[in-house]
Amino acid sequence: MKQKILHGPRGDIYYWIQGEGNISIVFTHGATMDHQMFQSQVEFFSKSYTVIVWDVPAHGKSKPYKNFSLQNSADDLIGILKQENITKAHLVGQSMGGYISQIVALNHPNQVSSLVAVDSSPIQPSYYSRLDNWLLSITPALLMLYPYNYLIKTIAKGIAIKTQAEKYALETLKKLTKKEIAYIMKEVYKGLQEYKEDFLLSVPTLIIYGELDQAGKVQQYSQQWSKNEKIELRIITNASHNSNMDNPEEFNRVLNEFLEKTI
Secondary structure, three states, X not given: OEEEEEEOOOOEEEEEEEOOOOOEEEEEOXXXXXXXXXXXXXXXXXXXXXXXXXXXXXXXOOOOOOXXXXXXXXXXXXXXXXXXXXXXXXXEEEOHHHHHHHHHHHHOHHHEEEEEEEOOOOOOHHXXXXXXXXXXHHHHHHHOOOOHHHHHHHHXXXXXXXXXXXXXXXXXXXXXXXXXXXXXXXXXXHHHHOOOOOOOOOOOEEEEEEOXXXXXXXXXXXXXXXXXXOOEEEEEOOOOXXXXXXXXXXXXXXXXXXXXXXX
């Protein structure tokens, strides 16, 4: 992969490109992970597409960074597309990456060919109860109460079931301090609560989650999202929250079918 940098006012954003297809796919990772979680997708899709992966602000090599937020991350993603002269791209976002991709699709629909939300949930406020919002708001503080090693091991085991995927998650988490993990989670949850009105996305959309995903209420939110807005939903077998890593073969097949149908 070819490494590139987007120099922005809040910090440098690192991203990587592979493939020379006429159609572009941008993969956006989840909170506390980095671009390497999509290695299997890069290898598979770069044969036919131009694939972009990146380290979201405050993650991986994209730090230090001032004022991390979902909105600023979405703006930086648009900045990457602009720098690469890509007028339109398919967006695939895992967990937090799904939120960022939704924001881009909402604010810049003409630049989005399709959206795939992976082990994520909608950002529309009506899906979240008062209790949900309260639990989201206190989670960062609760994370600070756990011993560091216990915390990162628990997170890693909670988002992956495949040994290699769990190992990746743990090694990536080790690159962040407990304070950084709590900060990221705080800003993600704050970003969700900034949306006060519901909306309908105007781009072709697919929802994917792992059948063993126990992270929060991802499955419940995804099922309701699919039902309410009549969005296609696919479930990856033998996979948890990082479903693209737990079962990359099935994930790649499902995603490829959607992309080919959309194109």
